Amino acid sequence: MIYQHIKIAVLFISLLFISSTKQLNVGANELPVTSRAGEEIILQFNDISPKARLFLISPYGKTLLKPQKCEDKTCYKIPEFIANKSGVISWKVEGRQGEILILPDEGPEKIETYFGPRSIQAGDGDFSMLVAIPLDKYDNPLEDGTSVQTQEYYAEVIQKDSLSMKNMIAWKNFPTREKAGKILLSASSRHVFSKELSSRIYPSVPANFQISLNRIHDYADGNQVATLSTSILKDRFGNIVSDGTLVDFLISTETGKKLKTTASTINGVATAGVLHPEKPNTWKIRAVVNGIADSDLIEIKFKPVLNDFEVIIEPESKSVKVGPLQSFLDQQIPEGTTVTLTILRKNKINFKMQEATKKAYAIFNLPEEQEFLENDIFKVETLGITKSLKIP
The missing domain is CATH 2.60.40.10 (Immunoglobulins)
Structure with missing residues (x-):
């Protein structure tokens, strides 16, 4: 019979705990076990020293609370800033301890x-x-x-x-x-x-693509600019790549030189200009988006712009006159075209000099100490054409 009364008492206390979200009355003590953020939390004791301090552990840290007198009980009010913070707080006082679960407020703000x-x-x-x-x-x-x-x-x-x-x-x-x-x-x-x-x-990274070269003519005049272009760069899903994608155009010449120019895409296409060579040459060109995509390889040939030119040697004035230099339409070659004069003596270079053209002519004025001997060979080079002759 006594055992049944104990079971009923335990069941009553459990139901009281579940139904209350604010406090649990243990004897005459009022000890909250749950609360909602914003609600006032007060711990009330009737059987502890009125001078005992309560040790509180909260999400903000650890602190000691002074007691307050509530009629004939000793009370501890949890500070508002702690009571407004959801989570678990723990307390200890005179060998007793407990926890309070603070739940968030019900409605979202x-x-x-x-x-x-x-x-x-x-x-x-x-x-x-x-x-x-x-x-x-x-x-x-x-x-x-x-x-x-x-x-x-x-x-x-x-x-x-x-x-x-x-x-x-x-x-x-x-x-x-x-x-x-x-x-x-x-x-x-x-x-x-x-x-x-x-x-x-x-867009994702570009897939492989094609390139092309557009030029007005195929002569190696060192003057015209050829245009290198890519096809529209797209990723593997058909999206045009983002503007500003860098494309490197790599050029290999038949003489082993390596040339490079870089362009950024606009609407998926990268375009770069490259100057025609001054000498007949064959270029092999490909383009890359570094480490990501590659183009096909194209081969471009440039023909000589000159067939022949006149060279006049004047030993008395120690000068050599080259020209007129005329291009494929008999027009003057561009101003500043480089002309090189080399004097060979006994198959060794005795003298070498460069001049830039002016109005289709290049005039070499040699120093006074330079001798003009009968067996000297005068070799003139320009625009990929070489002409050798002796003093007449």
């Missing part, structure tokens, strides 16, 4: 959202992540299980979803798509709504 990265690549594997945190008016995250709704807009289609808070957050990954574009997103909880969130889907 705002919703914090974090969405990123804000730029992702088209294709597969990449994503932007949403983290949403509904908060009460004391900035406490709401309880686990709180519902968060999302709306996603992409390519004129709206998709809705419902998330549940767990460990104080609700989150979801939003995967990229194959086509470049923009994802718009919002999150809400009950009557609270987030601002508009967005993530830009950029």
Whole structure:
């Protein structure tokens, strides 16, 4: 009989604990076990020293509380800033101890959202992540299980979803798509709504491409500019690559020289200018997006712009006159074209000099000490053409 009375008493105390979210009465002591953020929390004791201090552990740290007199009891009021913070606080006083679970306020006042990265690549594997945190008016995250709704807009289609808070957050990954574009997103909880969130889907890395060279003529005049162009650079999903993608044009000449020029894409196309060589040559050209994509290889040939030219040697004035130098339409070659004079004596270089053309002529005025001997060979080179002769 006594055992049944004990069971009934235990059951009564358990029901009292479950039904109350504020306090548990143990004898004449009033000791709260749960509370809501913003509610006043007071611990009341009738059987401890009125001078005892209460040791309190909260999310803000550890502190000692002085007692207050409440009629014939000893009371401890939890500071408001602690009572407004959700979580568990622990207390100890004169060998007694307990915990109080502070729950968030019931209604959300705002919703914090974090969405990123804000730029992702088209294709597969990449994503932007949403983290949403509904908060009460004391900035406490709401309880686990709180519902968060999302709306996603992409390519004129709206998709809705419902998330549940767990460990104080609700989150979801939003995967990229194959086509470049923009994802718009919002999150809400009950009557609270987030601002508009967005993530830009950029084209992926370019696939291999083609190149071409456009020129007015195919003569090696050292004057005209040829234009190198790529085809429209696209990724493997058909998206035109982002403006500003760098393309390197690599040129190998038949003499073993390496040339390079760089251009940025605009609307998927990279265009660069390159000056015609001054000598007949064959170029092998390819283009690369460094470490990512490559073009085909093209071969371009340049013909000589000159067939012949006149050289006049004047031993008396110690000068050599070259010209007129005329291009493929009998026009004057460009001003400043380099002409090289080499004097060979016994198959060794005795003298060498360069001059730039002026009005289709190059005139070499040799120093007074330079001798003109009968067997000297005068070799003149310009625009890939070489002419050798002796003193007449």
